[in-house]
Amino acid sequence: MTTPVAAQSKGSGTPRSVDVARLAGVSQKTVSRVLNNEPYVSAEVRQRVLAAAEELGYRLNNAARMLASGRTRSIGVVSLGTALFGPASLLMGIERAVRDAEYALRVVNTVEGDASGITGAVDTLLEQGVDGIVISEPIDEGHVAAVRVEVPVLVLGAPSEFVASRAVSAGVGxxxxxxxxxxxxxxxxxxxxxxxxxxxxxxxxxxxxxxxxxxxxxxxxxxxxxxxxxxxxxxxxxxxxxxxxxxxxxxxxxxxxxxxxxxxxxxxxxxxxxxxxxxxxxxxxxxxxxxxxxxxxxxxxxPFDAVAREGLRLLVHAIEKPDVDLTPANDPPVELVVRDSTAAPSSR
Known part of the structure; x- marks a missing residue:
């Protein structure tokens, strides 16, 4: 049976966070904490708020959240434009990790042989107002002038010259x-x-x-x-x-x-x-x-997915908790897949 609050909210246009709070019997601040996945909320209250939000068809207003936080909830990726298995698979892993972190993804591809490609790609992403940047650039194009970046930067698997508010790395080695x-x-x-x-x-x-x-x-x-x-x-x-x-x-x-x-x-x-x-x-x-x-x-x-997930964990931490120390990156396991192309040397 639908409660009067739920019935009234559904019939009066788009539901608001205050409607969720009334139906769940909590404050608007608690609703905000639950929907932003913040700590210090009990499991029982969290479940009650999520159930109320689902019943009302309420979705967190991302535009309002961006205005309140000063962030766009988007992450930019600089990646080599190639169909080679490694770079393409890593980019797919990054895309999944960014989506799971509930950020939007913006990708700028570079071209092999263009020494200024990374600098130009970073500038393009910064103009779009991204909250963080992932450098997934597998080629050393020679000396590149240090790039100053005002947002956190994640470098995957390779060294790079950046002057960033926070620089993290994953997959190195x-x-x-x-x-x-x-x-x-x-x-x-x-x-x-x-x-x-x-x-x-x-x-x-x-x-x-x-x-x-x-x-x-x-x-x-x-x-x-x-x-x-x-x-x-x-x-x-x-x-x-x-x-x-x-x-x-x-x-x-x-x-x-x-x-x-x-x-x-x-x-x-x-x-x-x-x-x-x-x-x-x-x-x-x-x-x-x-x-x-x-x-x-x-x-x-x-371990493309593992490297991407670990890197995004560090990057999101640097974006959302800039004053909290980062935990070190976890090394993925080594997977040797033994099939039929190897054997002990012949006695001959």
Whole structure:
């Protein structure tokens, strides 16, 4: 049975917070605390307010909240405009995390090779009045003048030069840690050393994976073979594979992404080098195709969603509680996905 207050509110236009307060039997301040998800409200009162708001069809007036707080409840993202799996997946993770935090998302894409792209993108977002900025820019375009930003900035997975009210980071060092795990897996199988098919070194990800491979070999006192360079594409992996196939000493290869690993396996197979009987191959990313190629690809899975969620947690904290110390970022777990492309070296 509908209460008189609810019936009156529904029939008199858009319900207001005062109507919710009357129906729930609480003050307007308590309604505001519940709907803004603030602390110091009991679970019973919180549930009563939410039930009243649902019965009345009340929605928090975002425009009023923006005026009261001086914020737009929007977060800007600077991201490289690319269809490559890594940057695209991270952007999707950011979008989900921003939505879950109940902020609007504004994205400005940069173009590879444009040294001023980040500065221009940040300026565009600041003109739109965003409350915080996420830098998801994977390429080092050379020296960029320090950018002064008056809102908190989150940098994902890479260093950057910003003078911000608060600067936080997440995902730094994750790729290096995953590369160490990939290389260590091959060494644990009994391979004397591991060759590396690297990504382009202007990419922070390419540098991190190279460094992780080097660190893993050095920790075991193993020889470091010459690095073979690729460009993230399966075609570059195939070209590298033709050269590696001609070297009978090659028994294990860590490729900096799955696309290059797939091209590499194709070249090895065509040259008569069996995978994994003659050469073991590990990729990086765990793209959807990795489980369905022949042989299925051993790889390391990037924690895109975990990095995005942790980064947004820190950024929202910096926006909403600027005077409260931040808790340190949590490192995501390392996920090694072992499939059919790796095995112990052949006795031959």
């Amino acid at each position: 994750v790729a290096e840690q995953l590369a160490r795990a990939a290389t260590g897996h091959l060494l644990d199988l009994g391979h004397q050393t591991v060759h590396h098919l690297a990504g382009p070194q202007q990419w922070y990800a390419g540098r991190d994976r190279l460094r992780g491979w080097q660190t893993a070999l050095a920790a075991r006192g193993r020889q470091q073979p010459a690095v073979v360079m690729g460009d993230w594409s399966a075609a570059s992996g195939y070209a590298a594979g033709r050269g590696l196939a001609a070297d009978p000493s090659v028994t294990a290869v860590f490729a900096a992404n799955d696309d290059m690993a797939i091209g590499l396996v194709r070249a090895l197979t065509e040259a008569g080098r069996r995978v994994p009987e003659d050469v073991s191959v590990v990729g990086f990313d765990d793209i959807p195709l990795a489980a369905y190629v022949t042989p299925s690809l051993t790889t390391v899975r990037q």
